Amino acid sequence: MTIKEIQDEIIDEFSMFDDWMQRYEYIIELGKSLPLIKEEYKVDENLIKGCQSKVWLQGEEKDDKIVFTADSDAILTKGIIAILIRAFSNQKASDIINADTDFIDEIGLKEHLSATRANGLVSMIKNIKMYALAFDAKNKN
Amino acid sequence: MLDIQKIRADFPILSQTVNGKPLVYFDNGATSQKPQIVIDAEVKYYQEINANIHRGVHTLSQLATDAYEISRGKVKVHINAKHAYEVLFTSGTTHGINLVTNGFASILKPSDEVIVSSLEHHSNIVPWQMLCEKTGATLKVIPMNEHGELILEEFDKILSEKTKVVTVNHISNALGIINPIKSIIDKAHAVGAAVLIDGAQAVPHLKPNVQELDCDFYAFSGHKMCGPTGTGILYGKEEWLNKLPPYQGGGEMIKEVTFEKTTYADLPHKFEAGTPNIAGGIVLGTAIDYLNNIGFENIQQYEHELLEYATKRLLEIEGLRIYGTGKNKASVVSFNIDGIHPYDIGSIIDKLGIAVRTGHHCAQPIMNFFCIPGTIRASFSFYNTKEEIDAMVEAVKKAQTMLS
Numbered sequence: 001m002t003i004k005e006i007q008d009e010i011i012d013e014f015s016m017f018d019d020w021m022q023r024y025e026y027i028i029e030l031g032k033s034l035p036l037i038k039e040e041y042k043v044d045e046n047l048i049k050g051c052q053s054k055v056w057l058q059g060e061e062k063d064d065k066i067v068f069t070a071d072s073d074a075i076l077t078k079g080i081i082a083i084l085i086r087a088f089s090n091q092k093a094s095d096i097i098n099a100d101t102d103f104i105d106e107i108g109l110k111e112h113l114s115a116t117r118a119n120g121l122v123s124m125i126k127n128i129k130m131y132a133l134a135f136d137a138k139n140k141n
Numbered sequence: 142m143l144d145i146q147k148i149r150a151d152f153p154i155l156s157q158t159v160n161g162k163p164l165v166y167f168d169n170g171a172t173s174q175k176p177q178i179v180i181d182a183e184v185k186y187y188q189e190i191n192a193n194i195h196r197g198v199h200t201l202s203q204l205a206t207d208a209y210e211i212s213r214g215k216v217k218v219h220i221n222a223k224h225a226y227e228v229l230f231t232s233g234t235t236h237g238i239n240l241v242t243n244g245f246a247s248i249l250k251p252s253d254e255v256i257v258s259s260l261e262h263h264s265n266i267v268p269w270q271m272l273c274e275k276t277g278a279t280l281k282v283i284p285m286n287e288h289g290e291l292i293l294e295e296f297d298k299i300l301s302e303k304t305k306v307v308t309v310n311h312i313s314n315a316l317g318i319i320n321p322i323k324s325i326i327d328k329a330h331a332v333g334a335a336v337l338i339d340g341a342q343a344v345p346h347l348k349p350n351v352q353e354l355d356c357d358f359y360a361f362s363g364h365k366m367c368g369p370t371g372t373g374i375l376y377g378k379e380e381w382l383n384k385l386p387p388y389q390g391g392g393e394m395i396k397e398v399t400f401e402k403t404t405y406a407d408l409p410h411k412f413e414a415g416t417p418n419i420a421g422g423i424v425l426g427t428a429i430d431y432l433n434n435i436g437f438e439n440i441q442q443y444e445h446e447l448l449e450y451a452t453k454r455l456l457e458i459e460g461l462r463i464y465g466t467g468k469n470k471a472s473v474v475s476f477n478i479d480g481i482h483p484y485d486i487g488s489i490i491d492k493l494g495i496a497v498r499t500g501h502h503c504a505q506p507i508m509n510f511f512c513i514p515g516t517i518r519a520s521f522s523f524y525n526t527k528e529e530i531d532a533m534v535e536a537v538k539k540a541q542t543m544l545s
Contacts, residue, residue: 053514
């Protein structure tokens with residue numbers, strides 16, 4: 001599936017929820033089921049420091065795609081990470097670079113990306129794109 | 142007895158809903174809400190007397206200058222300063238502290254020492270670190286115990302003839318602990334050190350008496366005490382303010398300027414370069430009047446009731462731990478729930494209309510001491526109610542259920 005198709009699928013899933021509580025409960029579930037990041041990747045070099053919650057992100061090239069694993073110390077942040085990983089992991093670098101992230105607004109999680117939350121998510125998206133840019137540049141050389 | 146419903150009616154913002162729920166505003170430690178009388182005074186200034194101060198001979202300029210100086214006089218009386226010119230208008234506590242640390246840059250030598258406390262807000266740590274980097278002086282820290290209380294015996298050990306400045310907050314922003322500042326000031330003076338008190342978290346709850354305290358500097362913000370944002374006061378003893386060089390150069394702060402030499406204006410203007418927040422300065426006086434009309438004794442008594450009630454109710458929640466368990470506390474409860482990140486609780490109770498602060502509260506050394514990423518901080522004001530505390534407790538319980 002393309003990133004866009006996955007994002008549409010996520011929007012579809014979230015449209016079934018009537019209120020914020022159902023949405024949050026689902027995100028908490030996603031957070032709990034996020035595959036564990038390898039301990040060796042949970043190091044300071046992979047740490048994205050937010051003001052409130054920490055996010056670890058690791059990207060690896062597999063075949064011609066990038067595979068991301070991540071973790072956070074806050075469960076809501078972790079749930080949103082799970083959504084981002086679902087959308088962006090196992091995709092081609094060029095597709096990741098060109099993908100947009102508006103679907104986060106559409107599933108009602110906009111406030112988690114606002115500057116005041118400072119929870120590392122904005123930086124996480126930035127870092128996902130940075131990984132893609134780096135791999136893309138490397139492969140062109 | 143305070144008529145809380147009548148007081149609440151003074152604050153238009155309190156009657157609104159957030160996320161479809163009645164607003165419960167418990168982030169007073171970050172900034173207080175403003176009563177209508179303060180909002181009106183700001184509007185009235187711009188509608189009726191807006192002009193630059195201390196400059197024009199025209200009537201409006203005179204009116205604005207008078208109003209600004211009357212406000213300075215109100216602050217002088219409020220904090221019991223000896224002279225009105227010891228009261229400097231600033232943009233807030235941070236500005237006041239930086240004004241002092243900047244001044245000390247020309248006084249400190251590499252062999253000197255500065256003492257801060259482990260309970261400080263970053264704004265009362267970083268400027269002193271910068272000062273020490275600049276001058277080569279050494280920064281020392283008064284440690285705290287597990288109740289969040291400063292250990293005065295340790296303070297005695299690090300205090301010496303080398304100590305030139307001691308800086309400590311009156312009330313800790315992260316934990317709400319009221320520090321024994323009188324004792325700290327007296328001990329520091331005994332070795333000839335100057336003392337700055339960061340009063341940002343104290344002024345909403347009490348009336349500092351700077352002469353009785355005998356502190357050399359006392360800095361606070363207007364916006365935490367029902368006044369406008371971008372306002373603040375630095376009190377400094379006359380002798381110290383005369384000793385420190387100006388912070389910023391510009392208009393207003395000069396006596397005479399030639400290209401060869403400029404002589405500086407007398408106090409307080411020496412430290413008030415440029416056009417200040419005139420409206421804010423005037424309206425800070427209105428806010429102080431408002432608080433004094435309610436009465437600080439009444440405020441303290443009622444807020445203490447809120448603190449005791451909130452502490453009791455929150456401790457009913459299983460796995461909840463309060464940080465800052467010292468006896469002498471302002472109406473602040475900083476807490477966490479076992480195994481749950483404060484960000485998660487804060488995000489969920491926000492959806493339920495509860496405004497609290499989560500995070501490290503710009504006091505990372507305290508969080509490191511307790512080995513936690515942050516806390517949830519509920520800080521109460523005299524316009525809050527026990528019913529609101531009940532609503533918060535219910536919201537926290539709901540969040541706990543959702544998250545565990």
